[in-house]
Amino acid sequence: MFLQFLGIFLNVVHVLKFAFDGVGVEKCDMVGNLAAIVSECLMILMLLLIAKGWTITRMVMKCKLLTFAVWAAYLCFDIFLFVWNRVILARAYVHTMYTRCSLLPPQVEIDVIEDIDEYQTWPGWLTLSFRLSIMVWFLLELR
Numbered sequence: 001m002f003l004q005f006l007g008i009f010l011n012v013v014h015v016l017k018f019a020f021d022g023v024g025v026e027k028c029d030m031v032g033n034l035a036a037i038v039s040e041c042l043m044i045l046m047l048l049l050i051a052k053g054w055t056i057t058r059m060v061m062k063c064k065l066l067t068f069a070v071w072a073a074y075l076c077f078d079i080f081l082f083v084w085n086r087v088i089l090a091r092a093y094v095h096t097m098y099t100r101c102s103l104l105p106p107q108v109e110i111d112v113i114e115d116i117d118e119y120q121t122w123p124g125w126l127t128l129s130f131r132l133s134i135m136v137w138f139l140l141e142l143r
Contacts, residue, residue, distance in 0.1 A: 007036035051141035
């Protein structure tokens with residue numbers, strides 16, 4: 001819960017500063033997004049543990065190693081895809097700035113702030129597919 005609050009707070013700080021100067025606080029944006037990712041992963045872990053019956057019907061869980069291994073793999077995978085997506089968006093921004101500065105005549109205007117959503121890229125699609133597989137596992141555990 002604290003990580004979710006921290007992520008939202010840091011993202012708000014970044015957006016407010018961005019609204020005033022057009023730059024924002026890049027570190028707040030990155031740490032806020034990472035805190036939100038870790039918070040979501042912890043929520044997924046709690047949902048999987050509850051679906052397996054931990055603390056509801058039994059105190060000892062079967063397949064504990066498998067559950068934590070899948071969760072740790074998802075956390076590492078999600079952070080890796082977050083970094084990968086950051087690199088792709090940074091390259092697109094640098095390419096746009098390079099194209100704007102050198103190749104086009106001054107009459108052509110390019111919007112530097114592109115509307116690229118996280119889920120319109122390969123890392124976003126891979127994250128969604130991994131989340132869907134964990135959701136199917138969660139639903140199977142509920143049976």
